[in-house]
Amino acid sequence: MMNTAVAARALSLSLRYAEPPSFTSFEIGMLALVIVASAVGFFWRFSSVLRNIFSAKRDPDFHLSPIAKRVWDFFWEVLCQAKVIRERPLPGIAHAFVFWGFLAFALVSLNHFAAGFRLGFLDADGWVGGFYFWFAAVFALLVAVSIAGLFVRRFFVRPIWLGRKISYESGFIAFLIFGLMATYLAAFLVPATSATARGLWWAHALCILIFLPLIPHTKHLHLVLSPITIFLSRGEFSRIPPLAGDEDFGLVTGKDVTQLVALQAYSCVECGRCTEHCPASTTGKELNPKQIILGMRSYLNDLGPHSDEPLLGKYNSQDAAFQCTTCGACEFQCPVGIEHLPIIIGLRRGAVNTGTYEDDHGTKLFLALERSGNALGMSASERDKFIKKQELPIFDGSQEYCLWLGCMGAYDPQGREIIASFAKVMSYLGTSFGVLKKEKCTGDPVRRLGNDLVFQQLAEQNLEIMKQQKVTKIVTICPHCVRTIAKDWRDFGASPEVEHHSEFMARYQDKLPKTADGPEIVYHDPCYLGRYRGSYDQPREVLALSGRVIEPPRTRERSFCCGAGGGLAFLGEETGNERVSHNRARELAATGAAIVGAACPFCNTMLRDALAATSETPPQLLDIAQIAAQSIANQSIANQAAQPHPAS
Amino acid sequence: MKIIVAIKQVPVRDSSLHIDSNGRWIDEEDLSYEINEPDAYALEAALQLKEKHGGEVVALLAGPARGAQTIREALAKGADRAIHIECDDLATLDTLGIASRLAAAIKEEAADLILTGLQSDDLGLGQTGVVLAELLGIPHATIIMHVEVGSGSIQVKRELEDGWFQNVDMPLPALLTIQSGISKLRYATLMGIKKAKTKEVRRIAAADLPGAAAATITLDRVYLPEKKKETQMLEGTPKEAAAKLADKLKFEVRVI
Numbered sequence: 001m002m003n004t005a006v007a008a009r010a011l012s013l014s015l016r017y018a019e020p021p022s023f024t025s026f027e028i029g030m031l032a033l034v035i036v037a038s039a040v041g042f043f044w045r046f047s048s049v050l051r052n053i054f055s056a057k058r059d060p061d062f063h064l065s066p067i068a069k070r071v072w073d074f075f076w077e078v079l080c081q082a083k084v085i086r087e088r089p090l091p092g093i094a095h096a097f098v099f100w101g102f103l104a105f106a107l108v109s110l111n112h113f114a115a116g117f118r119l120g121f122l123d124a125d126g127w128v129g130g131f132y133f134w135f136a137a138v139f140a141l142l143v144a145v146s147i148a149g150l151f152v153r154r155f156f157v158r159p160i161w162l163g164r165k166i167s168y169e170s171g172f173i174a175f176l177i178f179g180l181m182a183t184y185l186a187a188f189l190v191p192a193t194s195a196t197a198r199g200l201w202w203a204h205a206l207c208i209l210i211f212l213p214l215i216p217h218t219k220h221l222h223l224v225l226s227p228i229t230i231f232l233s234r235g236e237f238s239r240i241p242p243l244a245g246d247e248d249f250g251l252v253t254g255k256d257v258t259q260l261v262a263l264q265a266y267s268c269v270e271c272g273r274c275t276e277h278c279p280a281s282t283t284g285k286e287l288n289p290k291q292i293i294l295g296m297r298s299y300l301n302d303l304g305p306h307s308d309e310p311l312l313g314k315y316n317s318q319d320a321a322f323q324c325t326t327c328g329a330c331e332f333q334c335p336v337g338i339e340h341l342p343i344i345i346g347l348r349r350g351a352v353n354t355g356t357y358e359d360d361h362g363t364k365l366f367l368a369l370e371r372s373g374n375a376l377g378m379s380a381s382e383r384d385k386f387i388k389k390q391e392l393p394i395f396d397g398s399q400e401y402c403l404w405l406g407c408m409g410a411y412d413p414q415g416r417e418i419i420a421s422f423a424k425v426m427s428y429l430g431t432s433f434g435v436l437k438k439e440k441c442t443g444d445p446v447r448r449l450g451n452d453l454v455f456q457q458l459a460e461q462n463l464e465i466m467k468q469q470k471v472t473k474i475v476t477i478c479p480h481c482v483r484t485i486a487k488d489w490r491d492f493g494a495s496p497e498v499e500h501h502s503e504f505m506a507r508y509q510d511k512l513p514k515t516a517d518g519p520e521i522v523y524h525d526p527c528y529l530g531r532y533r534g535s536y537d538q539p540r541e542v543l544a545l546s547g548r549v550i551e552p553p554r555t556r557e558r559s560f561c562c563g564a565g566g567g568l569a570f571l572g573e574e575t576g577n578e579r580v581s582h583n584r585a586r587e588l589a590a591t592g593a594a595i596v597g598a599a600c601p602f603c604n605t606m607l608r609d610a611l612a613a614t615s616e617t618p619p620q621l622l623d624i625a626q627i628a629a630q631s632i633a634n635q636s637i638a639n640q641a642a643q644p645h646p647a648s
Numbered sequence: 649m650k651i652i653v654a655i656k657q658v659p660v661r662d663s664s665l666h667i668d669s670n671g672r673w674i675d676e677e678d679l680s681y682e683i684n685e686p687d688a689y690a691l692e693a694a695l696q697l698k699e700k701h702g703g704e705v706v707a708l709l710a711g712p713a714r715g716a717q718t719i720r721e722a723l724a725k726g727a728d729r730a731i732h733i734e735c736d737d738l739a740t741l742d743t744l745g746i747a748s749r750l751a752a753a754i755k756e757e758a759a760d761l762i763l764t765g766l767q768s769d770d771l772g773l774g775q776t777g778v779v780l781a782e783l784l785g786i787p788h789a790t791i792i793m794h795v796e797v798g799s800g801s802i803q804v805k806r807e808l809e810d811g812w813f814q815n816v817d818m819p820l821p822a823l824l825t826i827q828s829g830i831s832k833l834r835y836a837t838l839m840g841i842k843k844a845k846t847k848e849v850r851r852i853a854a855a856d857l858p859g860a861a862a863a864t865i866t867l868d869r870v871y872l873p874e875k876k877k878e879t880q881m882l883e884g885t886p887k888e889a890a891a892k893l894a895d896k897l898k899f900e901v902r903v904i
Contacts, residue, residue, distance in 0.1 A: 353837050355835075360832060371660065379662035381662055451837075
């Protein structure tokens with residue numbers, strides 16, 4: 001015991017960080033020269049980036065408050081690296097070690113250069129310095145192992161979403177970082193006065209000084225910018241900024257690029273998480289969200305934020321922009337705070353609001369919404385007939401809830417079934433509700449496709465109806481309606497409280513019947529309920545009343561889109577090598593569940609066709625309201641059977 | 649080339665209509681209005697001709713103040729300016745009366761081409777364009793599918809019955825009534841609406857125009873189609889019944 005303690009002490013005494021005790025004037029001169037050259041190299045390149053960001057148009061709706069949320073996001077996503085780790089645990093941890101290592105190393109690096117000017121403040125023999133050098137050494141070891149691992153992943157394992165182009169520069173930078181750590185650690189093994197220690201000291205200094213000017217024009221710019229980008233987010237998921245003034249039509253030319261867009265474009269670390277989770281990219285379409293951001297960056301590098309050149313054209317493709325389902329997987333996944341949706345929707349706004357978007361299906365949708373006020377282009381009298389047939393009560397202000405039908409609920413045969421089922425559930429619970437005599441599309445498809453004219457008309461018309469009818473609480477079966485009413489209408493006035501039927505039913509789950517041995521139900525998270533609204537548990541709680549909920553491989557915040565969002569349900573046949581809905585349907589069917597539980601009428605219609613097309617014996621597809629209504633019906637049959645028969 | 653497009657504002661298709669108290673017209677309260685569909689294609693044709701050959705497109709509308717909305721949409725889609733004949737008495741005029749107002753308002757414009765839809769979705773008389781041409785003393789052609797502009801003349805394609813077409817060479821100026829559905833309509837854009845705000849709309853009070861010709865036709869009564877329910881039993885074997893059914897659907901009901 002004694003011997004090991006002594007040995008350990010001896011080892012720690014001999015293993016201490018070795019720094020050359022003194023530097024010649026020539027060395028100091030050389031060091032100053034290299035530092036100046038490195039700094040000039042850095043700022044020369046970085047200044048054009050800064051100029052492009054600062055001289056861009058100001059974001060009209062940006063507010064720094066609430067600051068507490070920003071501080072928390074910064075702490076959680078930057079300092080704790082929570083998003084980086086959670087979404088890709090192994091490379092995420094490796095990245096986090098490199099990041100934390102850099103933080104721990106900041107003091108060591110500062111001391112390193114200070115020492116070169118005879119101003120070193122960490123003494124390897126002192127208590128504080130001795131501890132800190134060892135502390136940093138632990139991180140140096142972690143960084144070295146991590147960066148080597150990341151190097152192997154990037155250059156040998158090479159996941160496809162990193163792109164086909166191999167960046168030798170990032171290989172060189174990985175080598176520099178490894179060198180930085182190796183030279184630091186090696187300095188523990190040599191005497192301070194040796195020539196090797198001096199060599200290591202210089203090699204260490206040069207690693208940093210060569211790295212510095214490489215930062216601004218490589219993806220390593222995220223070191224500098226992404227903490228700021230995360231801090232200066234738009235504040236909420238898929239926040240579409242209001243148009244400012246009569247000359248703002250969205251992202252048309254460089255002049256429309258705002259500071260946040262520019263900052264985000266320069267922050268991209270090219271990790272490809274957005275590509276990996278993008279339904280369009282996954283099914284072989286042209287759209288790659290990473291490319292949208294890099295296209296924006298190339299535009300800014302080549303032309304700057306004052307150019308009249310269109311943003312869609314050479315740098316980004318219009319076709320790609322209109323392949324986005326606005327599922328938001330990219331924005332949700334992005335570890336550096338890029339908000340893809342305001343950018344992609346901004347590009348679409350630019351094209352649609354100025355009339356450069358010409359597409360037969362798109363035009364048909366716009367005209368249908370202009371004329372008949374519903375996305376399916378049906379006559380409003382069809383809605384009246386459905387309401388009459390189902391004997392749905394008309395909202396007159398006396399009921400608690402306004403049941404919003406939405407286009408799918410009012411006109412689509414499957415959507416109507418969902419409404420009918422949910423009406424049964426509400427009646428069973430004894431909740432008073434009514435449907436509006438007149439209801440227009442919330443404007444969701446045109447909002448996401450960038451037609452601000454039609455969206456504004458629909459939002460204003462609906463808000464007027466809300467005011468006239470004194471609606472205070474809305475419940476609906478469509479997550480797209482929920483999102484649009486809750487968030488998008490507010491540009492034109494205060495909208496009523498709105499709730500999705502899954503949230504409503506989850507609140508009343510204690511009053512709904514429970515089935516003991518229900519079937520296996522695989523739940524498909526709709527994008528607009530999950531990522532957009534954070535309602536992951538409520539629909540599962542409702543389903544758990546009627547069966548055993550099982551999860552598909554891509555679930556909750558990683559759920560895979562059905563392909564209908566962003567107005568794409570109305571844009572005709574998809575390109576690429578498969579339909580988005582088929583990709584998802586296969587995954588859901590492969591779980592072997594008897595029932596696919598959906599919670600969105602758009603998902604429902606997409607998956608119905610896709611399940612039939614991709615599976616010989618497809619599972620049954622039902623909305624959570626239909627499942628709940630079935631349980632209620634089963635219970636009442638059971639109750640009747642249980643009642644004693646009248647004496648015969 | 650100066651093109652005038654005469655457009656009409658009609659109740660939105662599929663509106664639920666109610667007859668007004670004196671039984672001569674529909675109750676206009678609670679109705680929404682839009683551009684008459686064939687007129688939308690006339691406007692589209694005018695805009696396409698302008699894009700191809702240059703010139704000016706002027707929208708012309710007679711109707712009450714609510715017509716301003718339809719004018720704004722025409723300007724948003726690309727018309728350069730508009731003339732609005734403000735009047736509340738459309739229901740009391742016949743085609744000659746309305747055409748004489750239109751003619752008086754545009755006489756001085758001396759347009760090269762006047763386009764309008766072949767008929768209106770509400771009254772469906774199909775005469776306004778033709779009478780207007782007569783009043784202006786210019787040639788006209790109806791049910792136009794396609795327009796080609798030559799030097800000083802145009803070649804148009806008319807739709808005849810039963811899949812037949814007629815190609816006609818016409819001098820300019822001329823008036824054409826455009827068939828519905830001949831092209832793809834464009835959608836109104838935010839930029840178009842913003843630009844429309846700055847475009848000229850000349851408002852002419854009907855009283856300032858020479859008195860409209862007295863109506864030679866008066867509207868007696870407006871009524872909704874009366875629903876009749878009639879059941880016919882088709883006898884025979886399924887095969888015979890099916891043949892009879894197909895026959896009836898084809899020649900009596902004319903739905904297949």
